[in-house]
Amino acid sequence: MTKEEIKSVLMEIVAQIIPDEDLTNLKGDIPIREQVELDSMDFLDIIMELRKRYGIEVPEDDYMQLATIDSSVAYLEPRMRDL
Amino acid sequence: MNRDWLKDTKSEYDVIVIGSGLAGLTCANMLARGGHSILLLEHHYNLGGLATWFKRKGGHIFDISLHGFPVGMIKTCRKYWTPEIADSIVQLKGIRLDNPQFSLTTTYDSDDFKRVMQEHFKIPRETIDNFVSALRGMNFYDDQTMTTRELFENFFPGRHDIVRMIMEPITYANGSTLDDPAITYGIVFSNFLNKGVYTFQGGTDKIIGMMRAELIKNGVDIRTKCLVEKIGIEDKKIAGVVANGKMIKGKAVVSNGNLLSTIHKLVGDENFSESFIEEAKKVRLNNSSCQVYMGIKKGEKIDYIGDLLFTSETEKFDSEELRSKNTTSRTFSIYYPQTRPGSDMFSVVASTNANYEDWANLSEKEYRAAKENLVQRTLNALEKYVPKIRDKVDHLEAATPKTFQRYTLHLSGASFGTKFEGLKVSMGLPKEIPGLFHTGSVGIIMSGWLGAANYGVIVAHDVDKFLSAGVRNA
Numbered sequence: 417m418t419k420e421e422i423k424s425v426l427m428e429i430v431a432q433i434i435p436d437e438d439l440t441n442l443k444g445d446i447p448i449r450e451q452v453e454l455d456s457m458d459f460l461d462i463i464m465e466l467r468k469r470y471g472i473e474v475p476e477d478d479y480m481q482l483a484t485i486d487s488s489v490a491y492l493e494p495r496m497r498d499l
Numbered sequence: 500m501n502r503d504w505l506k507d508t509k510s511e512y513d514v515i516v517i518g519s520g521l522a523g524l525t526c527a528n529m530l531a532r533g534g535h536s537i538l539l540l541e542h543h544y545n546l547g548g549l550a551t552w553f554k555r556k557g558g559h560i561f562d563i564s565l566h567g568f569p570v571g572m573i574k575t576c577r578k579y580w581t582p583e584i585a586d587s588i589v590q591l592k593g594i595r596l597d598n599p600q601f602s603l604t605t606t607y608d609s610d611d612f613k614r615v616m617q618e619h620f621k622i623p624r625e626t627i628d629n630f631v632s633a634l635r636g637m638n639f640y641d642d643q644t645m646t647t648r649e650l651f652e653n654f655f656p657g658r659h660d661i662v663r664m665i666m667e668p669i670t671y672a673n674g675s676t677l678d679d680p681a682i683t684y685g686i687v688f689s690n691f692l693n694k695g696v697y698t699f700q701g702g703t704d705k706i707i708g709m710m711r712a713e714l715i716k717n718g719v720d721i722r723t724k725c726l727v728e729k730i731g732i733e734d735k736k737i738a739g740v741v742a743n744g745k746m747i748k749g750k751a752v753v754s755n756g757n758l759l760s761t762i763h764k765l766v767g768d769e770n771f772s773e774s775f776i777e778e779a780k781k782v783r784l785n786n787s788s789c790q791v792y793m794g795i796k797k798g799e800k801i802d803y804i805g806d807l808l809f810t811s812e813t814e815k816f817d818s819e820e821l822r823s824k825n826t827t828s829r830t831f832s833i834y835y836p837q838t839r840p841g842s843d844m845f846s847v848v849a850s851t852n853a854n855y856e857d858w859a860n861l862s863e864k865e866y867r868a869a870k871e872n873l874v875q876r877t878l879n880a881l882e883k884y885v886p887k888i889r890d891k892v893d894h895l896e897a898a899t900p901k902t903f904q905r906y907t908l909h910l911s912g913a914s915f916g917t918k919f920e921g922l923k924v925s926m927g928l929p930k931e932i933p934g935l936f937h938t939g940s941v942g943i944i945m946s947g948w949l950g951a952a953n954y955g956v957i958v959a960h961d962v963d964k965f966l967s968a969g970v971r972n973a
Contacts, residue, residue: 433578457953461578464960467967468533 417496423489429469430454433461444486466492470499504724505745512538512720513966515740515749517727517765520548520907521948522938523755524710525579525955526962531717533963538749539719540742542726542908546711548755548939549907549914550948552703558844559794559894562703566671566832566850567591567807568948569690570697575952584709591696593805596667598828599814600660604805607668608695620661630654631692637685639944643919647684648677663816667809671830673946674785674852674915676818683919683943690949696807702839730754730765730935737934750969751962753936755955757909758782758917758925761937771931775924782921785943786822787900787912789853791877794894795845801891804884807832812880824857824869831881847885849877855900855911870897915947916940929961936962 417425430448431439437452448454462482466472472495474482481491513535516527523539524546531537545551549564570590577585594607603619605611609631616622633654647666655661662677669675669688699706714721722742730752731738739748754761762771762779771779795801811828813820821828829851836842861869874897881888900912907914917925922942928935938958940946945954 457575457578457956460957460960464533464963467963471967473964473967 417499419489419493422492422496423485425469426485426488426492429462429465433458433465442485444489445484447483448485449483470496472496503743504722505743505747508538508720508722508745508747509536511739511748511750512536513749514538514751514753514962515540515747516753516755517730517740517761518542518548518755518939519546519721519723520755520939520951521550522940522945522951522955522958523548523753524707524714525575525952526753526755526938526959527719527955528710528714528717529579529956529959530962531714531719533959535963535966537719538747539714539721540725540727540740541721541723543906544723545707546721546723547703547707549903550703550707551906552707555792555794555894555896557794557893558797559792559846560702560704560839560844561792561794561846561848561896562832562834562838563790563848563898564948565698565703566830566848567594567696567698570694571690572697572949572952575949575956579952579956580710581713584706584713587700587706587709588697589700590694591698591806593803593807594668594696595805595808596664596810597808598663598667598811600663606695607691609692611695612692615664616661620658620664622655622661626654631689634685634689634692637682637689639682639686639922639942641682643680643682645681646678647675647681650681650684651677659815667811667816667821667828670816670818670821670852671809671850673943673950675943679943680919686944687947687950698806698838700838700840702834705839727756727765729767730761732766732770732932732935735770735932737932749934751934751936751965753938753958753962755937755939757784757907757913758921758937758939758941759784760908760910762924762928766932766935775927775931778920778927779924782924783918784909784911784913785915785917785940785946787853787855787903788898788914789851789858789873789900790898791849791874792894792896792898793847793849793878793881793888793892795847795891796893797844799845799891801833801835801845801847801885803835804833808884810880810884818852822852822854824853825876826851827876827880829877829880831884847881849881853900855904855913858899858901859911866899866901870899873897873899915943916945917942919943929965934965936965 482488519541725742727742729741808831832848834846903912925937925941
């Protein structure tokens with residue numbers, strides 16, 4: 417997957433988990449939780465969805481790296497490059 | 500002949516879930532959705548654990564724990580159950596507090612709470628805002644040395660009336676006291692304060708029925724009347740469970756039973772490290788409850804007096820008084836016909852906190868007398884809000900900590916799980932025995948409808964991670 421594809425997959429997962437939030441103006445470099453209502457259970461759902469769809473395991477110590485869309489893409493790229 | 504409740508079970512499951520409280524049900528549902536094979540075992544004939552109900556002659560249905568939960572339950576049900584279950588959640592608007600210090604009605608949401616604090620308790624708006632945002636900012640991993648008492652003293656020094664206003668409903672909701680960590684209070688109270696108090700329209704029977712249908716749809720093998728006697732460990736790993744005398748294999752086991760009986764009884768201390776057992780021994784159980792169920796005669800009605808009444812004749816908030824056998828502090832949950840649309844029946848359930856020891860050691864005769872005394876004192880108290888209540892009821896029944904123990908198998912009839920330290924021990928089980936998990940009311944914050952359901956999801960996440968790693972390593 418390319419970075420663009422990873423981003424679009426990520427946005428799709430977030431949209432599925434918080435369907436009531438408007439994601440059109442979401443900025444890539446600001447923490448997602450500062451822009452939309454996304455609680456810790458929603459965050460856990462994102463982690464679970466990444467595992468279910470792509471078999472990616474994000475260890476708890478790396479959760480911080482998924483704070484923004486940009487940092488998530490950077491973190492996931494080496495793990496999703498060959499998918 | 501005894502029926503075989505485990506007839507035709509498979510020889511092995513990915514996950515065996517012991518107990519069908521809300522945490523066990525939600526955990527089972529999430530794992531089944533993830534494609535794992537699940538066996539759900541429940542010793543009672545109904546699913547739900549304390550999320551339960553019972554029927555009595557005269558058309559009465561009594562809900563045991565459907566008193567009110569935070570708005571977050573809507574989102575939790577939508578995400579982890581079905582939109583239909585989420586859509587059946589409605590607000591309870593009439594929350595009434597009546598005691599020697601004050602008498603008021605509120606929706607207990609953020610705006611109305613601020614109004615009451617300003618108008619009734621004369622607290623400056625800034626102090627209220629600071630208090631509310633301090634609570635909102637609390638996380639379970641924050642420092643837990645500050646007690647709830649200290650938190651209140653910081654914001655409202657010397658104000659016993661405010662302590663009662665903000666603490667008494669939470670004590671009924673989860674058994675916590677002023678000595679429990681401030682963060683446990685902050686997290687739970689913020690959840691309620693967000694948008695007020697909610698319930699399931701249709702009653703517990705309808706909701707659990709919908710959840711059962713969803714579990715079946717997702718392929719969960721549900722077996723009631725199956726008592727798990729032992730969790731099997733081989734080579735320090737999970738092997739399965741023994742239920743109704745039969746060994747069933749499982750790659751993972753999730754216990755939704757009481758945390759301490761899971762460790763000491765189902766698994767056995769010999770299977771854990773000494774240091775873990777030391778930690779487990781420090782876990783304090785939360786208290787138990789008493790309830791009085793009052794069924795209003797068909798054709799009789801009661802006027803609207805609020806949905807949830809927190810009443811007391813005691814001078815000020817005192818958590819020991821609240822648990823004592825002769826407490827005058829009780830919650831009345833009033834169930835009007837709209838609780839179950841289409842019904843024309845009214846009922847009232849009075850709940851008090853209680854100590855198991857006060858009820859466990861009575862003789863049969865003393866126990867019966869104590870129960871009758873509880874019923875009569877409760878009717879006397881309700882008379883103030885529903886005149887001539889004795890003429891209106893045609894079913895009266897009481898439950899004590901012994902009743903709670905019998906139906907949930909929880910040690911000492913604990914009706915709110917464990918104190919805060921239980922969370923760490925619950926989450927530490929898989930590190931001790933790979934494949935062993937616990938979910939259910941622990942640590943105060945994982946208690947109640949919302950806490951239990953969400954903890955079920957968190958544990959499902961860990962189980963899924965464990966099973967996925969097993970597949971990769973195979």
